[in-house]
Amino acid sequence: MQNKDAGGIKNISADMPLYPIRVAAKLLGISIPLLRLYEIEGFVLPYKKESKQRLYSQLDIDRLACVRKAITERKIGIAGVKMAFAMIPCWKIKGCSKADREKCEAYTSSEKPCWSYKHFDNVCETSPCSECPVYRDFTDCNHVKSAIIEHTNNNGKM
Amino acid sequence: MQNKDAGGIKNISADMPLYPIRVAAKLLGISIPLLRLYEIEGFVLPYKKESKQRLYSQLDIDRLACVRKAITERKIGIAGVKMAFAMIPCWKIKGCSKADREKCEAYTSSEKPCWSYKHFDNVCETSPCSECPVYRDFTDCNHVKSAIIEHTNNNGKM
DNA sequence: TGAACTTGATAATTATAGCTATCAACTTTC
DNA sequence: GAAAGTTGATAGCTATAATTATCAAGTTCA
Numbered sequence: 152m153q154n155k156d157a158g159g160i161k162n163i164s165a166d167m168p169l170y171p172i173r174v175a176a177k178l179l180g181i182s183i184p185l186l187r188l189y190e191i192e193g194f195v196l197p198y199k200k201e202s203k204q205r206l207y208s209q210l211d212i213d214r215l216a217c218v219r220k221a222i223t224e225r226k227i228g229i230a231g232v233k234m235a236f237a238m239i240p241c242w243k244i245k246g247c248s249k250a251d252r253e254k255c256e257a258y259t260s261s262e263k264p265c266w267s268y269k270h271f272d273n274v275c276e277t278s279p280c281s282e283c284p285v286y287r288d289f290t291d292c293n294h295v296k297s298a299i300i301e302h303t304n305n306n307g308k309m
Numbered sequence: 310m311q312n313k314d315a316g317g318i319k320n321i322s323a324d325m326p327l328y329p330i331r332v333a334a335k336l337l338g339i340s341i342p343l344l345r346l347y348e349i350e351g352f353v354l355p356y357k358k359e360s361k362q363r364l365y366s367q368l369d370i371d372r373l374a375c376v377r378k379a380i381t382e383r384k385i386g387i388a389g390v391k392m393a394f395a396m397i398p399c400w401k402i403k404g405c406s407k408a409d410r411e412k413c414e415a416y417t418s419s420e421k422p423c424w425s426y427k428h429f430d431n432v433c434e435t436s437p438c439s440e441c442p443v444y445r446d447f448t449d450c451n452h453v454k455s456a457i458i459e460h461t462n463n464n465g466k467m
Numbered sequence: 468t469g470a471a472c473t474t475g476a477t478a479a480t481t482a483t484a485g486c487t488a489t490c491a492a493c494t495t496t497c
Numbered sequence: 498g499a500a501a502g503t504t505g506a507t508a509g510c511t512a513t514a515a516t517t518a519t520c521a522a523g524t525t526c527a
Contacts, residue, residue: 171502171503172502172503172504173502173503181486181487182486182487182488183487183503184486184487184488184489184505184506185485185486185487187504187505188485188486200495202494202495202503203494203503203504204494204495204502204503204504205503205504222485223485225388225392226386226387226388226513226514227386227388227389227392228384228385228386228388228389228484228485228514229384229484229485230383230384230385230386230389230484231385231386231388231389231392234383234385234389234392234393235392235419237454238396238453238454238457240457240458240461242458242461243461258458259454259455259458260454261393261451261453261454293419295396295419296395296396296417296418296419297417299396299398299457299461300398300400300416300417302461303398303400303401303457303460303461329472329473330472330473330474331472331473339516339517340516340517340518341473341517342476342516342517342518343515343516343517345474345475346515346516360473360474360524360525361473361474361524362472362473362474362524362525363473380515381515384483384484386484386514386515387514387515388514
């Protein structure tokens with residue numbers, strides 16, 4: 152029942168790359184080109200094989216299902232979802248230094264999520280955004296305000 | 310040249326109710342019904358005469374010009390602008406107590422700006438939202454992230 | 468007093484964001 | 498080695514959000 156990294160056969164966890172694009176599209180009820188568009192817009196960072204083919208994890212699907220809801224139900228558009236993600240106080244989550252922040256395009260932007268930028272010379276340079284807690288913890292673009300609340304109230308320590 | 314409150318004839322300040330709806334619409338280049346819609350959506354709280362007729366201040370015009378830009382240029386829709394305003398850390402700006410927050414619909418909502426709610430039993434009950442700094446200081450819906458930054462970094466000081 | 472405004476509401480229009488279909492070229496897989 | 502799947506790109510469609518046009522009824526104020 153547990154998902155440990157040390158590998159057995161049943162090493163199944165929500166962030167394992169599983170579904171090829173066709174399956175992912177079907178799971179979400181959308182077309183393949185749209186799924187690709189969502190990636191360009193920065194809504195998901197799917198795993199890519201060496202052959203560049205995408206594989207989507209269950210978390211990826213969940214994430215996109217939320218985005219979908221925001222677009223179709225909440226009537227926030229693509230640009231709105233991008234803005235919502237851009238509001239995440241990533242500099243707090245990552246503990247960016249003043250220097251880090253000054254070098255970060257994402258810090259002041261409200262255009263698109265921080266993980267849509269290429270990061271030079273700051274704390275985000277070292278590891279890929281797909282492994283970053285800012286990306287990973289925000290499966291749900293509707294919960295950004297909770298994060299803002301959390302990080303404004305007591306310096307995030309609660 | 311100065312705008313003092315103590316009244317002379319030249320008591321002209323940016324938040325004086327000046328323009329009737331027809332003029333305001335022309336200044337913004339939109340129709341009257343749209344201007345009315347923007348009010349329903351919570352983008353502006355114009356002064357109302359006893360006869361219920363609206364008068365818009367220059368600040369109201371500026372505010373709506375920003376909203377307009379966000380909708381037409383940034384492609385954030387009406388719902389997106391509402392969400393942006395909802396992200397303002399009003400509880401910090403107003404210094405809401407825990408009790409205040411628990412009684413506040415706006416606190417957790419990311420649907421619409423706090424000043425769109427009716428406030429009972431909390432600190433916002435006492436004075437109209439049109440006079441609240443949360444409303445007044447956010448003429449520009451594109452600057453919400455600055456506020457988030459400010460209020461996450463050092464508890465709002467500095 | 469009456470012309471010119473306003474109000475709120477509904478219906479109709481328009482513009483476009485969101486989405487899909489299709490394409491040729493390339494990969495993977497069995 | 499061939500079928501099935503992928504890639505990126507472009508063009509076209511569609512649903513609907515955004516906006517305007519109208520309406521009757523009520524105000525305002527020369």
